[in-house]
Amino acid sequence: KQEVTQIPAALSVPEGENLVLNCSFTDSAIYNLQWFRQDPGKGLTSLLLIQSSQREQTSGRLNASLDKSSGRSTLYIAASQPGDSATYLCAVVNSNSGYALNFGKGTSLLVTP
Amino acid sequence: SAVISQKPSRDICQRGTSLTIQCQVDSQVTMMFWYRQQPGQSLTLIATANQGSEATYESGFVIDKFPISRPNLTFSTLTVSNMSPEDSSIYLCSADGGTAGNTIYFGEGSWLTVV
Numbered sequence: 001k002q003e004v005t006q007i008p009a010a011l012s013v014p015e016g017e018n019l020v021l022n023c024s025f026t027d028s029a030i031y032n033l034q035w036f037r038q039d040p041g042k043g044l045t046s047l048l049l050i051q052s053s054q055r056e057q058t059s060g061r062l063n064a065s066l067d068k069s070s071g072r073s074t075l076y077i078a079a080s081q082p083g084d085s086a087t088y089l090c091a092v093v094n095s096n097s098g099y100a101l102n103f104g105k106g107t108s109l110l111v112t113p
Numbered sequence: 114s115a116v117i118s119q120k121p122s123r124d125i126c127q128r129g130t131s132l133t134i135q136c137q138v139d140s141q142v143t144m145m146f147w148y149r150q151q152p153g154q155s156l157t158l159i160a161t162a163n164q165g166s167e168a169t170y171e172s173g174f175v176i177d178k179f180p181i182s183r184p185n186l187t188f189s190t191l192t193v194s195n196m197s198p199e200d201s202s203i204y205l206c207s208a209d210g211g212t213a214g215n216t217i218y219f220g221e222g223s224w225l226t227v228v
Contacts, residue, residue: 089155
């Protein structure tokens, strides 16, 4: 059974800092990995999707990397802003499970002005 | 991309009643899913909504409790039956981007509180 772990569970940083969120998964036979953002009481917003054959994806100040063989992904946020405050969720799709996403518990990020 | 609308967005329900959540996608999608997010927890897949056939349920979820319909490629419903306080959760509808391996998109969620 795929298990996804995110570290740290919570993080507080001052505005302007660069930061890294970590995600690990136990079964490396994945189809892809996706990072989401969830604001309080809201649904999920997709940030980045990395296919199993890719090493990284970038969107604006966000960069996600994937090391499938070691079961790890990182989400790098450059020059953090208070608007980045949210919960960040990592999810993987197993190769043999169609489209179903296996989620980690998330990292709650607070960026202070 | 896909824009997903869910309703209701929030509701307070009486114990023992049932509530149906609707999910509408702005384009035809292959796969639609229903997830549950209990307070303080991450998301758990309830079932895959299959167009024209019965939904595929994950371990721990059964059709009698969570009947699902998917009459076409853009619409699905999830009913939470005979609700108890333990069913208080956010229920989220999601869909693929229309092509295998594409981004999975989510609705805003339906926040149910059972009293």
